[in-house]
Amino acid sequence: MSERSDRLERDVRFLKLYAVTTTVIMGVGAVAAFRRADPPAAREHAAHEKFTEIDVERINVVEPDGKYRLVISNRPRSIGPIYKGKPFGYPGGGRPGLIFFNDEGTENGGLTFTGKTDANGSATASTHMSFDQFNSDQVLNLDYGEEKGKRVIGVSVNDRADVDIFEWVRQRDSIMKMADTAARAAAMRQLTAPRNGVPFVAQRMFIGRDPARNAVLNLSDPNGKPRLRLTVDSLGTARIEFLDPTGKVTQTIGEPRK
Numbered sequence: 001m002s003e004r005s006d007r008l009e010r011d012v013r014f015l016k017l018y019a020v021t022t023t024v025i026m027g028v029g030a031v032a033a034f035r036r037a038d039p040p041a042a043r044e045h046a047a048h049e050k051f052t053e054i055d056v057e058r059i060n061v062v063e064p065d066g067k068y069r070l071v072i073s074n075r076p077r078s079i080g081p082i083y084k085g086k087p088f089g090y091p092g093g094g095r096p097g098l099i100f101f102n103d104e105g106t107e108n109g110g111l112t113f114t115g116k117t118d119a120n121g122s123a124t125a126s127t128h129m130s131f132d133q134f135n136s137d138q139v140l141n142l143d144y145g146e147e148k149g150k151r152v153i154g155v156s157v158n159d160r161a162d163v164d165i166f167e168w169v170r171q172r173d174s175i176m177k178m179a180d181t182a183a184r185a186a187a188m189r190q191l192t193a194p195r196n197g198v199p200f201v202a203q204r205m206f207i208g209r210d211p212a213r214n215a216v217l218n219l220s221d222p223n224g225k226p227r228l229r230l231t232v233d234s235l236g237t238a239r240i241e242f243l244d245p246t247g248k249v250t251q252t253i254g255e256p257r258k
Contacts, residue, residue: 067105072098082107083135083166108132122148133160137201143208154208159222161195199223221245 058073071079073096080092085105097112109132115125125146130138141156171191178184192200202224207217213234218226229241239254 063105067103068099068101070098070100081165081169086166088166089169102134106135108134109138124148136160136163136165150211152208152211154206154210156203156208157205159199159202159204159224161198161200163195163200 058071058077060068061070063069067085068082073079075096076093078092078095079099080087081089082101083106095112096114097110099110100108102108109130111129113127115123117123123146127144129142131140133139137160139158139160143152143154143156145152175184175187175191178187194200202220202222204220205218210216215232217230219228220226225245225247227243229243231241232238237255239252241249242251244250
């Protein structure tokens with residue numbers, strides 16, 4: 001009787017252990033199945049962090065392969081120019097704001113801003129937003145600049161020759177190392193000369209407010225020479241001026257200059 005009772009007790013313990021183990025295994029399997037059934041967006045959302053407020057000196061937004069897409073930073077930690085993931089031109093530390101990058105990891109524009117007063121209370125300030133030509137430099141700009149009470153505010157559009165900026169900077173840096181000043185100046189003139197008849201850079205349009213407090217619209221030829229100017233000056237005088245390639249006004253419509 002005792003032997004039968006012991007066997008029965010062992011069987012009960014085994015059944016209890018089997019039930020607990022089976023329950024745990026089924027629970028783990030159910031959780032795993034539930035996780036697999038989650039849509040990708042839900043699984044990704046579970047990994048997100050939410051902050052009410054954060055202090056940071058720099059944020060790098062990168063693609064899965066590590067290429068920069070956007071850098072937000074203060075001045076000391078700001079990034080220098082990047083071409084296909086490689087630094088070039090000049091070091092960072094001077095461009096607080098946002099710098100944008102294209103699909104290849106090359107800088108293609110940004111938003112920077114500065115502002116301070118000197119010991120005499122005179123302000124020096126700027127806000128600059130630019131968009132770059134592919135593998136080149138700025139072609140569309142939105143600017144505000146102020147120095148010693150003079151302000152320029154406006155939008156400009158530039159033409160640029162099809163010159164790879166990385167190669168151009170490499171040549172420029174090589175030229176700047178030349179000891180012969182005359183040869184260095186000649187080489188720089190050649191480097192910045194028109195390419196296939198296209199100027200290295202030419203401002204084609206500016207609309208805004210100039211340092212003399214005139215509201216202006218300047219339209220220029222492919223060489224960057226103003227040919228049509230619409231102006232409302234600081235006294236409210238309005239006029240349209242046509243200019244020749246030398247900058248001489250050939251025709252005026254509206255009130256004369258005061």
